[in-house]
Amino acid sequence: MNMHLKTGPAEELASKGAAAKQAAAELALLETEQKNSALLAIADQLGKRKADIIEANRFDIQAGRAAGMSESLLDRLRLDEGRIRDMASALRELTMLEDPVGKTVDSWDRPNGLELSSVRVPLGVVGIIYEARPNVTVDAAALCLKTGNAVLLRGSSSAIRSNIMLVSIIQEAISGQGIPAASVQLIEDTSRETAARLFKMNDVLDVLIPRGSSALIRAVAEQSTVPVIETGAGNCHVYIDDSADKDMAIRIAVNAKTQRPSVCNAAETILVHADWPHGACLIAALQEKGVLIRGDERICGLAGGTLPASDEDWAAEFLGPEAAMKTVESTEEAIRHINRYGTRHSESIVTSSPDEAEKFLAGVDAAAVYHNASTRFTDGFEFGFGAELGISTQKLHARGPMGLSALTSVKTVIRGNGQCKQ
Template identity: 45%
Template sequence: MEPSEERDLSLEELAQGAKSATQVVATASTSTKNAALAMMAQEILAHSDEILAANEIDLKMASELGLASTAIDRLRLDHNRVLAMAQQIKEIIKLPDPIGQVTSGYRLANGLNVRKVRVPLGVVGIIYENRPNVTSDAGALCLKSGNVALLRGSSAAINSNRVIATLLRGAIGEVGLSPDVITLIPFTDRASAGEFMRLNGKIDLLIPRGGRSLVEAIKENATVPYVIDGDGNCHIYVDESANIEMAIEIIENSKVQRPGVCNAVETVLIHTKIARQLLSALDERLSSVQLRGDLNTTAIVPRALLATDDDYATEFLDLVLAVKIVDDMPDAIDHIRRFGTGHSEAIITESYANANYFCERVDAAAVLVNASTRFVDGNQLGLGAEIGISTQKLHARGPMGLVELTTEKYVIEGSGQVRS
């Protein structure tokens, strides 16, 4: 079914087609799913010019509408990003198929054999903003985990998403699976977004990939189960024992390498004993970054603006960094507890004891020691790709890969037992 045909169907009809496709993909063999994935990667590479041409249309429209530079960066595809899309699909092929894995098993005294087995969730609905790579990442992850991907992208990326989805659907059809295993919703108006969130009986799990307004809309309107891919107000605490050169490298990478993503650092907390030395070096190294700090910070770095609580609570997604000088690690942890969003928190330290103290007491989906926050990414952590980063605690937390797109069921085998 090409996008032109999809426009003739209602959202409810498209969702029903996706639901019907679960019956086959849930039991498809690993070899069949891998063959489809290989074909998907091949199609993306073979039609990269077509993808980039569609993306240019989206970029032009985004520029005319005045979208922020960070939003445009998330929207933008280039040759390397298209290659990365195909490579991530190839990485997913290499990963073990979670479906059918026995996670536990035991035999009861009455002779019943009990085991828990991984099974697909069903239809995974993804509602996302700007990022056309989500179309291929989500589609590939859902396919490998035996799920159907029901995708609802934003108007800003509609041309890119249509081309990518058409290529993926064609590849799936080549191996005999229903193209509806990946279904792109062509409607991008606000009303259809609300309807999408209320597809009871059609969507088994809803995952939002977008900013705070999208997450709030999910919380207010969704009537299907959902996992929140929330804000990334990430912190780095630089301990008094830290290697200063290491700290500078990590902070620069965490902030500058790609500032418009959820795992970029937004606040740096610095132990007072090394504040002057570190801030003087950061002032020079991060010349392109606007600094906002407390009074102690502005005294050391005159160009820094005085920070407010709103600054410390903000996911900037831009070349803006909040800074605070703290008395000790408990002070830093208190700040993280007050302003953190439970995404990713890091410590830079040469003290094993301090690293353990921080890791044990900081409540976040990911805690890093002496490493950039940019590593909190499904691909970087060996998951092949991710469908989102959950900042809640049920049913998944952190980068969501293949395993997080499954649930479990009990299989109980007997030999005629009845309950007395």
């Protein structure tokens, strides 16, 4: 447990970083079958070692309880037989997905006879920094392995015993398949100092991916000089245009707000065109689902039980049974409001006018823009990717739900017969 006390944090990072780079060079050359065999071996090993995992996890749970951790956090930390079985089946499902590595993305010839092709390759060494949930340890390791990347995992101190156990099981399983153990490593020092060093490890890490709360993601994005894939916050909107079908609009707005309010693709603000005549029905439908409405003057005039919205409400990610509602005079005004207050995640227009729809789809700056559908579909599984690393709200490299190919880069392969530059 105290392995990180044997060496300083700088030494741990340096030696694991060097080992990861070496492993990455080997991983890049693996065939898909070898990677899939390793994933299956991990799945088997998790099943065989479930008692050890639960035992290690019990120490974390006890320490968490002693430290006064809330029941909901303790629940996220807990590993039981069911959760271990779920992790194992996710690993088996991952073997069914297409391996992006080695795919030719594009190929073309030049007049001088050079033949070029752009081929998908792993990123190299991926850093993942995450919070209490130990299942992320297995999930992140598996996604990296499938895409031929070495991974440095940095979980939270509250899950350290579970994570050490899980990583040792993963290393044992992949070593048995001839894959270097250093392909998956845990940074055991969970101090802030080590995290800060990890943020600057540009010579080792090709990318750093934070998974967890928006506070964690913001901290990584603000402090890291390693390229970051930012996932995160969703202040999503549903805009109901004057021509919107009454039932469809109410169904979509209620679904986007209430089907699972705690997630990033849930709607937070409903924008309603001043001429759409069913505002009162919409408010009633939302209130029936227990949603507290914070509206502008017109909205509050439509129904009781509403509160006046403040400027902060337009920017709020409620993540619970509250919604902001605002009246707009046009699609243009809706677009301006969304581009000002939104987080560029998922935005939807409900309208029967194709012109208004196209205006909205083009004018709103977001990863996913919807016409006549709920924002709740923004996710790797709903998009059909079969896996999800997170939902990127940045614009470089990957935007929106990220499938396996977000963990790859490309290399240009050029075949010649002696060409020299004139």
